[in-house]
Amino acid sequence: MSEKLSARLKENTSRLDEILNLDTNFDIIRKGVQTGGRDACIYFIDGFLEESVMEKLLEFFYKLKPEELPMTAQQMAAHVVPYVEVSAMENLDEILKSLLSGVTCLFIDGYDACIGLDCRSYPMRSVDEPSKDKALRGSKDGFVETLVFNTALIRRRIRSTHLSMEIMTAGRTSRTDIVLCYMNERVDRKLLRELKGRISAIQVDSLTMNQESLAECIYERKWFNPFPKFKFTERPDTASAAILEGNIVILVDNSPQAMIVPTSIFDIIEEADDYYFPPVTGSYLRLSRFIIAIITLLLTPTFLLLYQNPDWIPKWLAFIVIKDTVNIPVVWQFLMLELAIDGLRLAAINTPSMLSTPLSVVAGIVLGQFTVDSGWFNAEIMMYMAFVAIANYTQSSYELGYALKFMRLILLVLTAAFNLWGYIAGIILTMTAIIGNKTVAGKSYIYPLFPLNLTQLKRRFLRMRLKE
Template sequence: MTKQQDKNKISVEGIYHDKENKINMELSTSLDTNIKNVEILFKDCMDLVKREVDIGKEVPFRVYGAYFDGMVNREILENFFLSRVIDYKNLNGDIFENSKTPTQIIMDHFSATFDIKEVETMDDMIKAILSGDTGLFVDNSKKGLVIATRGWPNRGVGEPSSENVVRGSRDGFTEIVRFNSVLIRRRIRDTKLKTKMVSFGTRSRTDVAVMYMEDIAKPELVEDVMRRLNKYEIDAIFDSGYIEQLIEDSWKSPFPQTQATERPDKVASSLLEGKIAIVVDNSPFVLIVPTTLNAFYQASEDYYQRWQIMSFTRILRYLVSFLSFALPGLYIATLNFQPGMLPTPFAISIAASREGITFPTVLEILIMELTFELFREAGIRIPGAIGHVIGLVGGIVIGQAAVEARIISPMIIIIVAFTAISTFAIPDYSLTSAFRLVRFFFILSAAFFGLYGFLLAMLFVLAHLSSLESFKVPYLAPYNASDRNRFRDLKDTILRFPTFMQVTRPIFARENQRTRLRLKESRANEDMEPGAEKMKGNYTSNRRDK
């Protein structure tokens, strides 16, 4: 007997599992063979609950069930399945005499739950059991049954910790892919919201849901996302961050090319713009593709509050994000190379404050920036209660004491602190991280070539951003390529135009699906502006002449 034919031999890789770690085996009609295989596959898995029962009274009708303890919702299993099995056991067996297959009999007569389905391969069976469903092997049947009983401990839907808002919904994504897709679906009650499920990772078999609006997202984009997802074979995916880095356009860039968010409303609005959401099990961060630099400056709240204040906030965000990477470099450039640019009294006061300091400005800035990065890193790792103390200690000791000890000048403290606060005003964490890194590039080029070096660094970064794309969309759109959508996308950039003016979807959407807002057909003659009727002082005669 060859090795392959010897089914009893225990060797997980090779006989039972193929290269992709899938179980290469059909279900057997013999329950005993199936039981034997399951026993072999789950050898030494003490958390597996398995049991064989005979549920027929007159005719023998054996089934074998298996599930993982703690991963199933026992209430569903017991109330809607097992209790009915016991009820039926005491009935007469007319049900066995018709032409139905054994699995269909169970589905029709023993199950009080909708979510029960037949599967044909051992791989599907085992995968279901590993995911928290209950697998049921039936004697004399080539098919097995999977009862959806998933239910494991989870932290529930909480507030998104990294994207807080004053006004707006407070539910954030959680670690369970199904909860997350529900949070999205609750916001878009449309049959055209599609969810494609793929499984990623040969060992982790992580569920990944790709969600998109069928008629708004471009089909080639959906295809592209699926193609990129299917490119790699990896052992495990523990967070959407893995997928982000495997599907992005340029691995060399420090800039994020997908948007990760904890907010379901952000995902829902992105889907309606024609973007695609990738929801990954075990990750509270949902990826949105394609993304542009502009998207990182758009917070959900921008659309819930008045446009004036939010436009002002946007301008502020752009300004401080520029300062967040440029300010230290600019300071070095002006102070070391172009002090003439500063107003004389100011230059003198800076010079006075630097008196007695031995380090060159560059070193001062680098030391302080690195110290701040250290605080940030330490602040994350240190347990909550002590974390605040570190901030205090850092602020007072390093700040005040270092200035008094003449190690660094007070101007540096102001600059580093301002830069640090600026980074937190950007709504997206991964963009902030990119700017943190780019900042050092600016510091060094300004240190070497002054303002000219600063400008070169600026050109370098802009050139990089111009060449960058996210799923074939220019990263700097709509600041470039804005003519593609007749400049309409510029209404939601540095300025957030009033809601009634945001009538079109951005370039991500299909061309025939670009309208987002319009007047109802019956009132198409009226003014688009809200309150226009009132301005005319007459609610009835407000129709414009054609």
């Protein structure tokens, strides 16, 4: 819509009233005012307006004398209005976008442009530490659903003129704001141009799922590979560190998470605690996370393989043999428990906080002692699955945790069906899914392992001392 404004106030207000459906929308408000002896009016969204600021601006407009009014709205915005964020808008589409984003729009009779007063105040929660992305040390603030506050949290940490925050819009109806954050002298320019091109080419009605919708729009290939292409974080310090390393951080309005690109599997496994502790402790935490990730993938398929081939079990591991009667095949016990654990996780999310403790106790008793006594599950199976369920939470990335879960399920099925050859095929399939994956930039998903860079590989596995 490239329609221009008229210089007559009545024509502009009648057109806007029609477009905005003012009689129906109670939260879109039009208020008539006078300034400099002329009729004027303001449009704003109830709930987005900083009332104390607006009161002072209205007091100024009421006191303005006719001789103090300039010839054009552009001069009015640039030299007369005593406020910082002021703009003059001539295009109706631009005005509607700004108004529906929360900008107060002032129309004055005789001006063929609207004066935008950005005195927005979005409803928001406090910048408390994220409930999921926690750290034992370090900052305790987190991103919120308001885009401007999220960019401010990053600016607070990177006080450099090289930091750029470029805003774009996607979604024909939602017109969701998207910000690309990067360091000018460190960013991959080819990736930046490609990302901007992909975002500009998005043809969807709205980003209904925020960053997930954006991720699916800008990277459409290989949907069947479960390993994540993006790293998500709610921590401003993690996002700032990624920007300083030359990555691009994508912020989406109404989402409390930042999306980091490009991302390899080593980037996803890293956490903030690796850097908030001394090098020895940070290295131990990082290596532990790598080892536990491998164990969660292989523990239950390996046990199933040994159960199917008891003569392979050495004497010093003879205690792992199931001693009780197996009423249900072991592979089905593992598969049922995998599903039951996800069911409990979903139930925990939807359980009111006041009921979470008693229901956890009941679930623990029922799925623990009673299921073993009734013969549905064997105690050894329950123990291994309990370790896997808890160890999955060592990964802060839900996407990586579920990718390992899907690979583990495939390994279990293949091992049950084809014994050793199925076990080997499952491991090869998992390695192929990881090695054959690519980052959004089209580079290796396992860099610096391939192509090999020993210096960077050492830094991925060990927490090195900070150098200049």
